[in-house]
Amino acid sequence: xxxxxxxxxxxxxxxxxxxxxxxxxxxxxxxxxxxxxxxxxxxxxxxxxxxxxxxxxxxxxxxxxxxxxxxxxxxxxxxxxxxxxxxxxxxxxxxxxxxxxxxxxxxxxxxxxxxxxxxxxxxxxxxxxxxxxxxxxxxxxxxxxxxxxxxxxxxxxxxxxxxxxxxxxxxxxxxxxxxxxxxxxxxxxxxxxxxxxxxxxxxxxxxxxxxxxxxxxxxxxxxxxxxxxxxxxxxxxxxxxxxxxxxxxxxxxxxxxxxxxxxxxxxxxxxxxxxxxxxxxxxxxxxxxxxxxxxxxxxxxxxxxxxxxxxxxxxxxxxxxxxxxxxxxxxxxxxxxxxx
Numbered sequence: 001x002x003x004x005x006x007x008x009x010x011x012x013x014x015x016x017x018x019x020x021x022x023x024x025x026x027x028x029x030x031x032x033x034x035x036x037x038x039x040x041x042x043x044x045x046x047x048x049x050x051x052x053x054x055x056x057x058x059x060x061x062x063x064x065x066x067x068x069x070x071x072x073x074x075x076x077x078x079x080x081x082x083x084x085x086x087x088x089x090x091x092x093x094x095x096x097x098x099x100x101x102x103x104x105x106x107x108x109x110x111x112x113x114x115x116x117x118x119x120x121x122x123x124x125x126x127x128x129x130x131x132x133x134x135x136x137x138x139x140x141x142x143x144x145x146x147x148x149x150x151x152x153x154x155x156x157x158x159x160x161x162x163x164x165x166x167x168x169x170x171x172x173x174x175x176x177x178x179x180x181x182x183x184x185x186x187x188x189x190x191x192x193x194x195x196x197x198x199x200x201x202x203x204x205x206x207x208x209x210x211x212x213x214x215x216x217x218x219x220x221x222x223x224x225x226x227x228x229x230x231x232x233x234x235x236x237x238x239x240x241x242x243x244x245x246x247x248x249x250x251x252x253x254x255x256x257x258x259x260x261x262x263x264x265x266x267x268x269x270x271x272x273x274x275x276x277x278x279x280x281x282x283x284x285x286x287x288x289x290x291x292x293x294x295x296x297x298x299x300x301x302x303x304x305x306x307x308x309x310x311x312x313x314x315x316x317x318x319x320x321x322x323x324x325x326x327x328x329x330x331x332x333x334x335x336x337x338x339x340x
Contacts, residue, residue, distance in 0.1 A: 001244050002149050008138055008221050011145065011240070015267035018243050021055035028060035035329040037337075045297065046320035049275070053317065056248040056273045057157065061325050064318045067114040068156040069307050070238050071098055071105060072148060074230030075126035076167035077135065083202040085192040088126065088166045095120045095164065098306075105162055105306040112314045114160065119151050121230035130174065131208040134226045141225040141233055148237025152245060159242045159249045160277070160314055161256050162307020163231045166192075169282065170202050172258035174209040174227035176284055178217055179265050180291055184210065187284035189254075189303070220265030228262070235259035243273050250317065252310040253280035253302060257288045264292045277313030278302055 005011060029051055034040060041047065053062035073095045079088045097103045098118045109116045121144055127135040136144075152159060165171075169191035176187045184207040190199065213226045224233055236259040242249045251260055251274050263270040271292060279286060279296035281303045289296060297313045330337040 002146060005142060005146055005149070007142060008225065011221060012219070012266060015263065015270055018267070018270060019246060021272060022058040023055065025054045025058045025060055026051050029054035029324070032060050033324060035331070036324070036327040037330055037333050037335050038327070043320070043323060046316070046323060049317050049320040050324045052275055053248055053321065056246055058246065062321055063157050064321045066153065066156050067112055067158040067160065067314055068117060068153045069105060069109045069114045069160045069162060069311055070117045070119070070151050071162045071164060071307055072151070072231040072234035072238070073118070073120040073123065073164040074144070074232070074234070075123050076165060076171055076229050077126045077129040078131065078170055078205050079126065079167035080129065081201050081205050083170045083194065083198055083205055084166045085194050085198070086166055091164055091166050092123050095123070098164070103306060104304060104308050105311065108308055108311040112311050112318065114311060114314065115153065117151050117153070119147055119234060121147060121234060127229055130227045131205055131212060135171070135228055136225055136230070138225060140230070144230040144233035145237035145240070148234035149241030151234070152238050152241040152247065154245050156247050158314055158317060159238065159247050160252065160307045160310035161235045161238050161249065161259070162252050162310065163235055163255050163305055165229050165231045168229050168232060168255050170205055171227060171229045171232060172255045173202070173284055174206045175223055175232070175258040175262060176288055177206050177210050178213060178223045178227060179220065179261060186287060189282040189284060191282070191303070220262035223265065224262040232259045236262055239263060239274065240270070243270065247273070249274045250277045250310040250313050251275065251294070252277055252307045253305060254282040254285035254288065255305055256307070256310070257285055257292070261288055261292055275313070278309035280309070
């Protein structure tokens with residue numbers, strides 16, 4: 001599959017023939033759940049998680065034995081406008097921190113038992129300034145997309161994509177503004193903790209990107225190439241790759257959501273295998289989730305990125321699986337289920 005992707009049109013074609021869920025596995029999971037020692041539906045969204053995992057793992061009793069956290073890193077040409085609280089050099093420094101195991105994502109992934117895969121994409125070659133030209137060429141976009149696809153462990157039981165890239169909340173806001181319009185400011189928050197002047201520059205950058213690209217974009221993948229970042233493209237590739245490998249995906253916050261939204265805007269069925277781990281404190285994320293029709297599992301005021309919210313939600317998924325797989329049945333426990 002990966003070798004067949006050499007152009008953006010190849011990705012578009014493949015988005016039309018994505019594998020679907022295993023509904024028979026979900027039916028069997030419901031039957032299994034109906035025998036457990038609890039009132040039906042009493043575990044709420046934990047039961048929803050189990051059915052979601054069952055559909056994409058093709059198991060009536062899903063497993064969480066091999067979760068994977070994929071962190072992608074890239075640098076952005078629009079960082080030259082000082083739209084972040086940190087300089088672009090921090091991207092590389094944080095990649096080294098991920099590799100050493102010193103970041104928040106490493107600690108949280110350790111609790112989940114997830115492998116952390118780190119992919120840095122040409123950190124010495126930032127994307128172009130998307131206020132004056134497309135952020136990347138088609139060849140660069142396809143290359144980054146394939147890096148994301150290739151990073152996915154085919155044996156993973158859950159994928160949690162994450163990112164690092166100074167300036168990438170600006171890129172995410174530009175993606176959303178091009179996809180859904182509104183005011184530029186609707187999609188913009190404080191990111192890494194910017195001041196008022198930086199916020200105003202951020203709004204201006206996003207507004208100018210819309211003026212340049214708004215009348216010519218054709219679909220979500222075109223938006224991705226024009227105003228995305230290499231790490232955002234790689235996340236989209238990982239989400240796409242997980243679909244082909246039938247691996248459920250727990251989405252992270254605003255930037256990960258923007259990557260997913262470009263797939264959704266190109267093919268509305270492309271995110272069936274995804275749940276959203278948390279609702280970011282970035283205001284644009286809430287609007288994005290409304291547009292793609294996803295409800296987050298958690299609301300913790302997170303805005304770190306790295307895949308941290310997705311991995312925390314993975315712990316909830318592990319708890320859901322533990323209940324579904326470990327609870328006794330009414331028959332085994334000798335409990336009368338007649339009135340439940």
